[in-house]
Amino acid sequence: MNMILHLSKPATLTAFHHQCKYKNSFKLPQIKASSFSAAPGVDLNTLQSAVAKKDSNAVKEALDQLSEEGWAKKWSSQPYVSRRRLTLEFIVNQTSLRELTSLGIKNAENLAIPSVRNDAAFLFTVVGTTGFLGVLAGQLPGDWGFFVPYLIGSISLIVLAVGSISPGLLQAAIQGFSSFFPDYQERVARHEAGHFLIAYLLGLPILGYSLDIGKENVNLIDERLEKLIYSGQLDAKELDRLAVVAMAGLAAEGLQYDKVIGQSADLFTLQRFINRSKPQLSKDQQQNLTRWAVLFAGSLIKNNKAIHEALMEAMTKKASVVECIEAIENAA
Template identity: 85%
Template sequence: MKGLTSDSLHQTSLRELTTLALKMPRRSCNSSVRNDAAFLFTVVGTTGFLGVLAGQLPGDWGFFLPYLIGSISLVVLAVGSISPGLLQAAIGGFSSFFPDYQERIARHEAAHFLIGYLLGLPILGYSLDIGKEHVNLIDEKLEKLIYSGQLDAKELDRLAVVAMAGLAAEGLKYDKVVGQSADLFTLQRFINRSNPKLSNDQQQNLTRWAVLFAGSLLKNNKVTHEALMSAMSNKATVLECIEAVEKAA
């Protein structure tokens, strides 16, 4: 892969993303709030409905219980402000009720795994468990570069493509991408640890280019991606997943 020797290497238009057949390309680099909104709407709607019912109870119960139920929404918002991780875990569990959620997780994480493998990054582990979904691709040497803020252009390019692979995989399949928030956060972490620093325009160009590059690799390795999804969904070991990739290639 070429490095960031020139920003022109990363110039990628929305038209190019569309020609790749990415769904909703204008939203591909923005965070979706579908799961978050559905969770909060459900909490507020349910507590509101129960509060109205509780108001029909006789005596003090009909006075105090609606206030108690109504406070649940405030507690949820307070938890989200104080400990976002707990709220995200709750949202993750709630999201499992969406019929496409588990398939999305497998498609998303298999894309990170496959692109990392194709680009020469070591695969150390993975999980498809709700709330713990991840693929661990970074070795000790690369971690040192990240923590020291010395990621060079070549390594940033490679990590950017891997980071955007999950987003690209969803974009190739679904009309809306809902699992990209963590990916964009990860990419921003890499960008913040790179040297030299990138301008806002360069960051946007890098993000679109990485989505395009990852999407192209996934389209060219569709059968391999599907085989890896199947292996990961069946809780295969990392070695077994790599064997599945090599057999399908």
């Protein structure tokens, strides 16, 4: 699951489209009949309208108002995110890994290593299947026993050639194939719920999400941040916030699984944010930021485990954004 948080085009939003080796697309899910009920006396119509209009300022205002009324208690409940400044390379490389392991992140030292599980499984399946069919086709009579195995065998060669020259062309097939893994849907829900929950806790409005194959994403919006990103003027404070949200999916997976599948695109997106920040960070500082962001996001997810699980359940049922927010607040 390579997750990409990636920016939408101009002037309305900063959209985090998270892709777990998935296609780069976004579709706001249709509002379905609610399976969650609002608390008595709580009017969510204003919030629902703001989300439907994709108005980030209106969403923030509605949630701020609900927070003042005592309902949206988790909204922006973690507004202050501050990175620790570690200067010694030994501390950066050793302490952070120990802390990640202590938090419960499995195989912390391998978090930044891209997973090839889905790619390898797809290629092995193609080669194995075509090889088996080629052997069977060799039993055909006459010239068919020669040409058919040859044609079948060429399929593997073509797939391997395309994978070597232009691997992106195989992503649709690999994405579809990866859905056969028994942990696929749970991984996707856990990963996307991590992004959703952390963004909500940090006060970033959410306008949509999807768990559909090839369209997995969470769409986060903040017009002020968007301007800073496109101008290349992200300061350390805002970079820290975006880093924590970017690493939230990776952290959510790392707390549950021995191997994280959806980290590559998230790391790529974090690098894009780093490249648009000032002052520029050294390689050691970038590594420290990445590990710190995983640690911070993982701590929030672990401390809000019941909420994260409730949000996962809601998202799996294709609840609307407002219903997902209700799931967060009701679980809190």
